[in-house]
Amino acid sequence: MYVRLFAATWLLLCAWLAVVAWGFQAPFAYDPVGPRAYPLLLLGLMGAGSLWLLVKPGRLDQQLHLPAALRSLLCVLVLLAYALLFEALGFILSTALATFVLGLLFTGRLLPCAISAMLMGVLLYALFDLVLDVPLPLGVLEAFVES
Known part of the structure; x- marks a missing residue:
């Protein structure tokens, strides 16, 4: 009901x-x-x-199990942190961080989660910025990019 x-x-x-x-x-x-x-x-x-x-x-x-409810709550908190840190950290770092934490949250291993998180941040940025021409914030990485 x-x-x-x-x-x-x-x-x-x-x-x-x-x-x-x-x-x-x-x-x-x-x-x-x-x-x-x-x-x-x-x-x-x-x-x-x-x-x-x-x-x-x-x-x-x-009935919902407590570990599943806790994992769902943590997932929502990670996505909220992603939204709040998006401008400050920039797309690449915030996406990599959120992907890494979500990967660990869903029982991923440390090294594969770290590698896939970095690839996800960089490749998605390249897709949106270079291919789709959608401007995304670089955040703290803007100091390393030439204007």
């Missing part, structure tokens, strides 16, 4: 936020897809997931 109540509430919230996001306009063209594509995509995916839980909640009615 609680799962369906949560799903219905989340679906309404996603619909309201989609209406708000539809009005996003940029005063100048800073990226090719515009400011509303990413929020609408995320809201569409969350809305589809909420609709699925509303129709067929499945095994989620069972």
